[in-house]
Amino acid sequence: MNGPVVIVGGGVTGLLLAAELGLAGVPAVVLETRTEIAEHSNGMALHGRSLEFLRQRGLADEITAAGIFPWPRTPFAFLWLDLTGADERDHTYAFPQWRLEKILERRAVALGTDLRRGHTVVALDNGPDRATLTVLADGAEYRVEADYVVGCDGEDSVVRRLAGIPFDDGGIDSSYYGVLGDVAFPDGKYPEFAAGLHPNGMFGALPLQAGMLRLMTIQFDAKRPGDDVPVTADELRGAIRRVTDTDPDIGEVRWLSRFGGPTRVAETYRRDRVFLAGDAAHVLYISGTQGLNLGIQDAANLGWKLAAAVKGWAPAGLLDTYHAERHAAGERARTHALAQIALMHPLERVGPLRDMLGHIVGFADVNRHMLKKATAARYAMPGRDDHSLLGEQIGERPLSTPEGETSMAAVLAGGRGVLVDFSGGTVGNEARAWSDRVRIVEARPVVEFGGDGVLVRPDGYVAWVGGEGLLDALRVWFGGFSAGVL
Numbered sequence: 041m042n043g044p045v046v047i048v049g050g051g052v053t054g055l056l057l058a059a060e061l062g063l064a065g066v067p068a069v070v071l072e073t074r075t076e077i078a079e080h081s082n083g084m085a086l087h088g089r090s091l092e093f094l095r096q097r098g099l100a101d102e103i104t105a106a107g108i109f110p111w112p113r114t115p116f117a118f119l120w121l122d123l124t125g126a127d128e129r130d131h132t133y134a135f136p137q138w139r140l141e142k143i144l145e146r147r148a149v150a151l152g153t154d155l156r157r158g159h160t161v162v163a164l165d166n167g168p169d170r171a172t173l174t175v176l177a178d179g180a181e182y183r184v185e186a187d188y189v190v191g192c193d194g195e196d197s198v199v200r201r202l203a204g205i206p207f208d209d210g211g212i213d214s215s216y217y218g219v220l221g222d223v224a225f226p227d228g229k230y231p232e233f234a235a236g237l238h239p240n241g242m243f244g245a246l247p248l249q250a251g252m253l254r255l256m257t258i259q260f261d262a263k264r265p266g267d268d269v270p271v272t273a274d275e276l277r278g279a280i281r282r283v284t285d286t287d288p289d290i291g292e293v294r295w296l297s298r299f300g301g302p303t304r305v306a307e308t309y310r311r312d313r314v315f316l317a318g319d320a321a322h323v324l325y326i327s328g329t330q331g332l333n334l335g336i337q338d339a340a341n342l343g344w345k346l347a348a349a350v351k352g353w354a355p356a357g358l359l360d361t362y363h364a365e366r367h368a369a370g371e372r373a374r375t376h377a378l379a380q381i382a383l384m385h386p387l388e389r390v391g392p393l394r395d396m397l398g399h400i401v402g403f404a405d406v407n408r409h410m411l412k413k414a415t416a417a418r419y420a421m422p423g424r425d426d427h428s429l430l431g432e433q434i435g436e437r438p439l440s441t442p443e444g445e446t447s448m449a450a451v452l453a454g455g456r457g458v459l460v461d462f463s464g465g466t467v468g469n470e471a472r473a474w475s476d477r478v479r480i481v482e483a484r485p486v487v488e489f490g491g492d493g494v495l496v497r498p499d500g501y502v503a504w505v506g507g508e509g510l511l512d513a514l515r516v517w518f519g520g521f522s523a524g525v526l
């Protein structure tokens with residue numbers, strides 16, 4: 041059995057990548073060990089910028105209908121960043137990961153993905169012309185050949201290991217031990233959204249939905265029990281007692297999970313025909329709510345580039361920009377995570393520094409900068425770099441077209457690049473030879489962009505804004521022009 045792209049792992053990253061490939065007309069095979077999506081999950085927070093991308097794929101209504109609410113504040117080493125008055129895209133929203141997996145699974149399958157649950161990858165040959173995977177399903181092995189394999193198989197990625205890609209902690213001890221329980225508290229036992237740092241670690245009680253809280257501890261100097269030891273309510277109770285020095289009432293336990301380990305980023309996100317995305321590429325200390333959100337951005341970045349390569353129009357070097365852009369984002373997230381750990385432990389030593397920094401993040405500009413830093417990526421765009429939008433996610437922008445009012449999200453929903461022409465046709469004419477890959481939309485900006493047009497990549501990042509350099513930007517991201525459409 042063959043497929044142009046085979047994705048190993050059907051978590052959020054793998055399912056979103058499959059949906060992106062399906063949208064671009066390159067349905068993938070997804071091999072996933074789990075036979076179904078369990079209705080509980082570690083991840084619970086989605087960033088505004090992830091939501092922005094999902095809105096550009098028409099998924100926002102489904103997410104809203106499933107129940108999503110903004111957090112009142114967001115943690116940086118438990119120095120709280122204020123979200124009052126912050127841009128929507130800088131917010132953090134509560135939305136359980138498993139709900140997102142269900143939405144993405146439906147979309148990926150509807151777009152033609154061959155999703156194989158109960159199929160586990162056990163071997164990989166990363167050959168010069170094809171990659172070959174050995175898969176175990178129903179007690180028997182079979183082989184799959186692919187032009188490209190993407191390891192979206194999580195922290196303990198088999199693909200990463202078999203491709204020989206190093207995944208180390210950079211020589212910094214960043215390990216921690218966490219335990220959590222999702223518990224029912226019909227009488228609202230803990231105050232809403234309570235989380236704080238104590239000498240022995242962190243304890244948080246975070247609302248998941250009406251009557252349900254997540255109780256969670258993080259400790260830096262306690263040993264994590266082995267995976268063969270089942271996690272119990274007593275382990276959670278003991279951890280809360282150790283951190284808070286109080287005897288906790290933990291309500292009615294519905295789900296328990298143990299987590300923690302070093303913060304690590306893969307040395308490379310690509311080796312020949314093999315790519316890594318999501319936790320397979322990076323695992324971070326959790327309290328920046330970054331892991332899942334980075335995975336979403338990895339999938340958004342890689343999907344259209346892989347589709348372009350399979351369809352044969354990818355310009356030279358396009359696939360390598362995946363590593364360049366996303367590995368850099370992973371490294372920034374690593375710094376963010378390690379900075380937080382350094383600001384939390386040991387508390388008696390870092391306390392004075394926390395006091396000072398707590399004061400500094402109170403300044404509105406610093407608060408705004410920190411909020412953006414935790415969630416935003418800016419990619420280097422070849423050519424000019426003199427516009428604040430270049431390399432940034434385009435954001436929610438209304439547009440007025442001859443056909444009526446619309447938005448950037450709506451024109452990006454087809455998953456193609458978009459050139460919005462504010463010049464009344466001149467800019468659009470220049471790009472007409474790319475119209476099989478780039479949608480050209482004549483519009484009037486409702487909010488000023490500062491240019492006579494804007495070129496947006498399929499992942500929502502701005503590649504060009506007005507003035508010189510449109511043809512260069514088109515060539516860099518969308519290849520040579522196609523004479524057939526002239």
Ligand SMILES: Cc1cc2nc3c(=O)[nH]c(=O)nc-3n(C[C@H](O)[C@H](O)[C@H](O)COP(=O)(O)OP(=O)(O)OC[C@H]3O[C@@H](n4cnc5c(N)ncnc54)[C@H](O)[C@@H]3O)c2cc1C
Nearest residue numbers: 049051052053073083084085161193194318319331332333
């Ligand atoms: C307590 C906790 C709280 C967190 N909270 C947040 C948060 O609020 N926000 C946030 O952004 N992140 C959060 N994270 C991180 C987030 O959960 C992960 O980053 C996210 O799960 C990564 O998604 P993924 O799809 O890359 O990997 P995974 O979710 O790990 O999915 C990998 C998939 O691959 C499958 N697989 C593995 N090996 C194979 C194989 N050999 N063959 C076939 N299939 C295989 C697995 O079954 C799994 O389904 C949290 C993490 C923890 C531990």
